[in-house]
Amino acid sequence: MNHDNYPDSYIRGILKTVKSIAMVGISPKDNRPSYFAFKYLLERSYRMIPVNPGQAGKEILGQKVYAKLSDIPEPMDMVDVFRASRFAAAVVDEAIAMSPRPAVLWMQLGVRDDAAAAKAEAAGLKVVMNRCPKIEYGRLSSEIGWIGVNSRTLSSKRAPLLGRGVQRMSLNRATMTGGATDAAERAVQKDDTGTKP
Numbered sequence: 577m578n579h580d581n582y583p584d585s586y587i588r589g590i591l592k593t594v595k596s597i598a599m600v601g602i603s604p605k606d607n608r609p610s611y612f613a614f615k616y617l618l619e620r621s622y623r624m625i626p627v628n629p630g631q632a633g634k635e636i637l638g639q640k641v642y643a644k645l646s647d648i649p650e651p652m653d654m655v656d657v658f659r660a661s662r663f664a665a666a667v668v669d670e671a672i673a674m675s676p677r678p679a680v681l682w683m684q685l686g687v688r689d690d691a692a693a694a695k696a697e698a699a700g701l702k703v704v705m706n707r708c709p710k711i712e713y714g715r716l717s718s719e720i721g722w723i724g725v726n727s728r729t730l731s732s733k734r735a736p737l738l739g740r741g742v743q744r745m746s747l748n749r750a751t752m753t754g755g756a757t758d759a760a761e762r763a764v765q766k767d768d769t770g771t772k773p
Contacts (some may be wrong), residue, residue, distance in 0.1 A: 579693060579705050587712050590680050590702060594653035596623035597709075598645055598678070600667050601658035603628070604636050610658040611636070613684075613710040618664035620713060625652065645670040654680040656709060657687055678711045684708055 597617060602610045615637055618624045625648055627635045632643035642648050645655065655671045657664055664683055671681055672695070681696045681737050682703040683689070693703045
């Protein structure tokens with residue numbers, strides 16, 4: 577797997593099939609990115625399990641916190657690593673030791689460990705690095721486009737609405753990745769050579 581560029585179909589496939597996610601490194605502070613991501617995914621009907629040894633036995637957003645992955649009493653489909661890259665290998669070892677093993681190991685934005693990823697893949701896990709499932713869900717469901725962010729997806733079809741009130745878009749929406757433009761290619765050439773083409 578090329579961990580520098582994931583096809584939308586790979587990310588969408590993961591987000592559509594996982595139902596339970598253990599987030600390692602979640603913070604109980606409501607102003608931290610891990611808290612935002614946890615809350616967002618919880619609101620999208622994922623079964624979210626917080627893992628933080630300093631908060632074990634407490635609750636975050638109504639979910640019991642566990643000290644480590646092996647303490648979780650139910651199977652997990654995905655482990656989301658919200659720790660620094662230097663801790664990723666230890667989390668991979670914990671995930672591989674789980675029975676049954678999760679199907680996916682996801683490392684958050686800024687978290688990358690190629691050796692740990694190779695070990696996880698050798699154990700049969702799908703791996704995503706340096707991406708955020710919250711951002712990817714929002715991008716692929718077009719929710720992120722509602723606030724003016726370029727999602728890099730093009731579609732003339734209106735997204736299906738899921739009811740009244742705040743809309744929670746689904747991933748059941750086919751989109752096509754937009755292509756590169758001449759201007760974008762010229763900009764890349766300029767960056768590579770330092771001069772205009």
